[in-house]
Amino acid sequence: MTERQSDDLKKERFDKEALIHLNSLYRTALRMTKNENDASDLVQETFFKAWRFWDKFEEGSNCRAWLYKIMTNIFINQYRAKSSSPQTVDLEDVDDDFLFGQLSALGPSEDPEKLFFKKVFDDDVKGAIDEMPDDFRLVIILSFLEGFSYQEIADILNINIGTVKSRLHRGRKLLQKSLWEYAVKNGFVKEAAQ
Amino acid sequence: MKCKEALAKLYDIVDKEASEVDEKRVREHLEHCKDCMSRFEFEQVFKSFVADKGAVQAKTDRLREDILKKCGEMEKASPKRSPNKMRFGAIAIAAALSLIICIFASFSLADYYRHQTFVVPFEKHHMEDNGFVENDEPLVGQLMEVRTYLNNELHLSIDKEPSRFRMIGAGFDEIRGERFAHVRFVNGPDRISLFICDKDIELPDFEKMTYKSSIEYWMHVCAHCQVLHWKCGPNTVIAVSDNPGIDMTALIPIVKIS
Numbered sequence: 001m002t003e004r005q006s007d008d009l010k011k012e013r014f015d016k017e018a019l020i021h022l023n024s025l026y027r028t029a030l031r032m033t034k035n036e037n038d039a040s041d042l043v044q045e046t047f048f049k050a051w052r053f054w055d056k057f058e059e060g061s062n063c064r065a066w067l068y069k070i071m072t073n074i075f076i077n078q079y080r081a082k083s084s085s086p087q088t089v090d091l092e093d094v095d096d097d098f099l100f101g102q103l104s105a106l107g108p109s110e111d112p113e114k115l116f117f118k119k120v121f122d123d124d125v126k127g128a129i130d131e132m133p134d135d136f137r138l139v140i141i142l143s144f145l146e147g148f149s150y151q152e153i154a155d156i157l158n159i160n161i162g163t164v165k166s167r168l169h170r171g172r173k174l175l176q177k178s179l180w181e182y183a184v185k186n187g188f189v190k191e192a193a194q
Numbered sequence: 195m196k197c198k199e200a201l202a203k204l205y206d207i208v209d210k211e212a213s214e215v216d217e218k219r220v221r222e223h224l225e226h227c228k229d230c231m232s233r234f235e236f237e238q239v240f241k242s243f244v245a246d247k248g249a250v251q252a253k254t255d256r257l258r259e260d261i262l263k264k265c266g267e268m269e270k271a272s273p274k275r276s277p278n279k280m281r282f283g284a285i286a287i288a289a290a291l292s293l294i295i296c297i298f299a300s301f302s303l304a305d306y307y308r309h310q311t312f313v314v315p316f317e318k319h320h321m322e323d324n325g326f327v328e329n330d331e332p333l334v335g336q337l338m339e340v341r342t343y344l345n346n347e348l349h350l351s352i353d354k355e356p357s358r359f360r361m362i363g364a365g366f367d368e369i370r371g372e373r374f375a376h377v378r379f380v381n382g383p384d385r386i387s388l389f390i391c392d393k394d395i396e397l398p399d400f401e402k403m404t405y406k407s408s409i410e411y412w413m414h415v416c417a418h419c420q421v422l423h424w425k426c427g428p429n430t431v432i433a434v435s436d437n438p439g440i441d442m443t444a445l446i447p448i449v450k451i452s
Contacts (some may be wrong), residue, residue: 007266008216011262011266014265019258019261019262022257022261023252023254026254026257027249029248030252031250033246043257043261044257044260044261045382045383047265048265048268049262051268052418052437053263070383073383074382077360078380079383096201097391099240100233100234100236103236113236113239117239117243120247122247124247125243125244125247125248126248126250129244141248143209144241144245145248146245149211150209150211168205168209169205171238175244176240
């Protein structure tokens, strides 16, 4: 086999096994960096790195998770520093069933949950995700939007499963709280009597 | 099962992470408990609501073409290092060639030997994680310990981070029988290791270069790695990266005799 042919073969395999996940990685990069230029840079760097280390990738193992691991590493090391997201939040006073409780308190006359889910728009949800601190945003994106398991998220972010679960738990609370605030601000629901 | 117990497993079930036994027990409880059931349903709807509304559509055809093109260019720019993928014929030719080279120019074997004995051990320690924490808080304790060691015993200081480099951790490694302080930096997506030893170690004479016409350093670059080494007083400093393309000379002036 000539060098040219082996290059083509590598390219073909890379295209079929790695680049097939481009769309999903780009989507996540957009949610991570919050702008198209950075997202496309981040994704390109991810694939260049993957290309360089392609011979270290074990055929048959989870390529998508491997690419996500590379990408989150680059993101954390390079983009996090300039990220405007707050790094800590105070959730002490937020109950687990915060949103559910608020909606239930609106009364039985109409179905408040249905109304809420109908009235809160895409942009509100995207905005609420964007406003989360990176640690929580990453696990919410990986779990809710990309469907990774706890174990996969733990591997991708290099944290243990307990941390994944607690960040996901706090991420949920945070998201519910800010979506409720959106709904109140936009007048979709009237704040329930506290 | 009580409500409290069921609610504790709530997210595991919604995320499809609960064991079969747990799932069955919780489901049994939900059948009989309207409150828990509506809470459970709410969390389930909430998750798919966020997944649905938070999803973004993106066109990536151009990006895919760009990436493939640039990867091809990268391949041309860097020499090959995976003979295992070559055919036997190619290996035989390579073997014959290297035999000829061995006979006529023994320095290439020396290069190979130098790479194996000098570069590879450092590369290995550079690639291993060795407990460095990148994603969460850096190991401040270990960083302090290494700084103190460098200051008090080697009389060296690492005074600041050069631009684009960020210090992310430190530790101690034993490499080729010597103890090295290992300080790790990131520069964009790349990790760079600085190994510092208080001994005058015999080092291979890679390509000799000069930094700002005063500090001599030796450099080795190949397809998958880059190594610089230089002396700082009686100490030996070795910088290693798995990216042959970045400029590591910015690390040279930050190691100073205090």
